[in-house]
Amino acid sequence: xxxxxxxxxxxxxxxxxxxxxxxxxxxxxxxxxxxxxxxxxxxxxxxxxxxxxxxxxxxxxxxxxxxxxxxxxxxxxxxxxxxxxxxxxxxxxxxxxxxxxxxxxxxxxxxxxxxxxxxxxxxxxxxxxxxxxxxxxxxxxxxxxxxxxxxxxxxxxxxxxxxxxxxxxxxxxxxxxxxxxxxxxxxxxxxxxxxxxxxxxxxxxxxxxxxxxxxxxxxxxxxxxxxxxxxxxxxxxxxxxxxxxxxxxxxxxxxxxxxxxxxxxxxxxxxxxxxxxxxxxxxxxxxxxxxxxxxxxxxxxxxxxxxxxxxxxxxxxxxxxxxxxxxxxxxxxxxxxxxxxxxxxxxxxxxxxxxxxxxxxxxxxxxxxxxxxxxxxxxxxxxxxx
Amino acid sequence: xxxxxxxxxxxxxxxxxxxxxxxxxxxxxxxxxxxxxxxxxxxxxxxxxxxxxxxxxxxxxxxxxxxxxxxxxxxxxxxxxxxxxxxxxxxxxxxxxxxxxxxxxxxxxxxxxxxxxxxxxxxxxxxxxxxxxxxxxxxxxxxxxxxxxxxxxxxxxxxxxxxxxxxxxxxxxxxxxxxxxx
Numbered sequence: 308x309x310x311x312x313x314x315x316x317x318x319x320x321x322x323x324x325x326x327x328x329x330x331x332x333x334x335x336x337x338x339x340x341x342x343x344x345x346x347x348x349x350x351x352x353x354x355x356x357x358x359x360x361x362x363x364x365x366x367x368x369x370x371x372x373x374x375x376x377x378x379x380x381x382x383x384x385x386x387x388x389x390x391x392x393x394x395x396x397x398x399x400x401x402x403x404x405x406x407x408x409x410x411x412x413x414x415x416x417x418x419x420x421x422x423x424x425x426x427x428x429x430x431x432x433x434x435x436x437x438x439x440x441x442x443x444x445x446x447x448x449x450x451x452x453x454x455x456x457x458x459x460x461x462x463x464x465x466x467x468x469x470x471x472x473x474x475x476x477x478x479x480x481x482x483x484x485x486x487x488x489x490x491x492x493x494x495x496x497x498x499x500x501x502x503x504x505x506x507x508x509x510x511x512x513x514x515x516x517x518x519x520x521x522x523x524x525x526x527x528x529x530x531x532x533x534x535x536x537x538x539x540x541x542x543x544x545x546x547x548x549x550x551x552x553x554x555x556x557x558x559x560x561x562x563x564x565x566x567x568x569x570x571x572x573x574x575x576x577x578x579x580x581x582x583x584x585x586x587x588x589x590x591x592x593x594x595x596x597x598x599x600x601x602x603x604x605x606x607x608x609x610x611x612x613x614x615x616x617x618x619x620x621x622x623x624x625x626x627x628x629x630x631x632x633x634x635x636x637x638x639x640x641x642x643x644x645x646x647x648x649x650x651x652x653x654x655x656x657x658x659x660x661x662x663x664x665x666x667x668x669x670x671x672x673x674x675x676x677x678x679x680x681x682x683x684x685x686x687x688x689x690x691x692x693x
Numbered sequence: 694x695x696x697x698x699x700x701x702x703x704x705x706x707x708x709x710x711x712x713x714x715x716x717x718x719x720x721x722x723x724x725x726x727x728x729x730x731x732x733x734x735x736x737x738x739x740x741x742x743x744x745x746x747x748x749x750x751x752x753x754x755x756x757x758x759x760x761x762x763x764x765x766x767x768x769x770x771x772x773x774x775x776x777x778x779x780x781x782x783x784x785x786x787x788x789x790x791x792x793x794x795x796x797x798x799x800x801x802x803x804x805x806x807x808x809x810x811x812x813x814x815x816x817x818x819x820x821x822x823x824x825x826x827x828x829x830x831x832x833x834x835x836x837x838x839x840x841x842x843x844x845x846x847x848x849x850x851x852x853x854x855x856x857x858x859x860x861x862x863x864x865x866x867x868x869x870x871x872x873x874x875x
Contacts, residue, residue: 313748314743314748314790314791314794315791315858317748317752317787317790318787318788318790318791318854318858320752320755320787321751321783321784321786321787321788322788322851322854324755324756324758324780324783324784324787325784325788325847325851327762328725328762328780328784329700441767441769442767483707484769484770534710535710535711535712536710536711536712583710639698
């Protein structure tokens with residue numbers, strides 16, 4: 308081939324490669340940015356459905372359904388209904404965690420559905436999506452001081468024993484690359500919260516940070532976040548007020564008060580904002596007509612912004628509802644999703660509030676779309692209200 | 694740095710946060726755009742002679758992205774950035790072919806300059822991911838601007854190539870039409 312024609316072909320290869328790269332990396336081609344997956348609990352029918360909402364097509368799809376054979380109607384068995392869902396990084400599969408199963412479900416692709424049924428004595432605590440590091444998922448056993456490592460490629464399970472009292476071990480979390488778990492320790496009549504960094508391959512753990520509990524009060528909920536550098540964030544109650552606690556190294560960098568002193572506020576999960584300057588949190592006020600919503604807490608001490616998504620009609624049954632109310636942030640950081648029927652067993656929910664909420668947080672006024680969720684098994688065009 | 698939201702999915706879990714500051718582009722795009730800026734700078738500096746080895750190396754660098762970009766191989770943040778760097782070098786190398794020949798013809802580079810070009814290029818393969826990982830506040834300040842330069846460089850090369858192709862196409866068309874009329 309003549310050098311000039313060869314160079315023309317190579318230039319076209321370069322431009323084609325560039326085009327494929329940019330398009331593959333652009334937000335519109337990010338499948339998890341276009342769809343929202345969430346569980347829908349139906350406590351009356353003892354059934355959980357996994358829904359996927361396509362934002363562009365404005366359509367719901369039921370991708371999986373589970374009947375709970377052990378449900379007896381008491382609160383402990385209600386936990387059996389808890390399922391969490393998370394997209395795998397390839398955007399073609401959803402990982403579903405239940406108390407006794409893990410399922411890898413293809414979405415929009417033809418791959419096989421892979422299910423892992425746990426051993427009898429394995430109880431998975433799955434209200435918060437268990438963290439994934441590499442090919443592994445890590446799940447704490449609430450009955451024993453051990454952490455299960457499940458290989459998501461071949462379902463091989465390994466148990467890592469932890470040298471702590473199982474009641475003191477917190478839920479593991481990760482930044483996608485490194486696994487952490489928290490543990491409450493007592494030394495010389497002083498209580499500490501230690502953040503342990505765990506090697507995903509061999510289960511060896513070392514302290515990454517240790518803070519005196521007296522400095523931040525009592526931990527609230529279970530959500531911990533790894534921020535950039537050596538920073539972590541969580542929620543605590545200190546002097547009758549809920550605070551966002553920012554930890555850097557072995558000390559508290561900042562405590563940011565949330566809500567009024569003595570107000571009944573509970574925090575569900577925490578999500579870091581795209582610009583790294585604030586945290587979004589799911590919240591519920593249990594003393595103000597049971598309001599559920601989303602808030603943004605800036606790190607610089609600026610005003611916390613709140614948006615109430617739905618309000619209940621009566622008393623909240625259980626604090627577990629507040630912890631089970633979660634939000635998710637889209638990969639581009641512009642949209643927040645929350646569902647009123649994922650995890651909540653909230654009898655006072657008004658029928659019109661049975662919805663998926665999409666909040667555009669890139670808009671100065673935070674525009675919210677309420678999309679009514681059809682009854683499980685339905686696959687309908689959604690009803691969108693602005 | 695809003696411009697990166699147009700070309701990068703900005704997945705928070707795949708984004709470097711030197712000194713706690715999230716970069717405006719993902720780890721792979723950090724490598725790609727910053728690598729492209731360095732690659733173009735080295736091209737201007739050394740004006741490499743285009744021979745078959747040059748063509749082979751840059752083609753392989755572009756094609757080697759496929760298994761990583763399409764997630765056929767599982768990899769962590771360092772490899773993600775590294776794959777972006779080599780892809781950036783490959784793309785710049787291929788997009789340089791015509792503009793280099795058209796605008797930067799001159800003396801062929803010396804053996805010393807060739808060695809320096811290759812060594813500096815290879816060093817940046819290692820130094821860029823390391824800088825993103827351990828560069829702290831300095832990396833948080835520099836990398837977004839370097840990536841922006843790379844984005845401008847890639848856009849400039851793409852436009853130049855498009856213009857050269859169009860002018861070549863129209864010149865051939867005019868020549869052919871001219872032949873027919875005579």
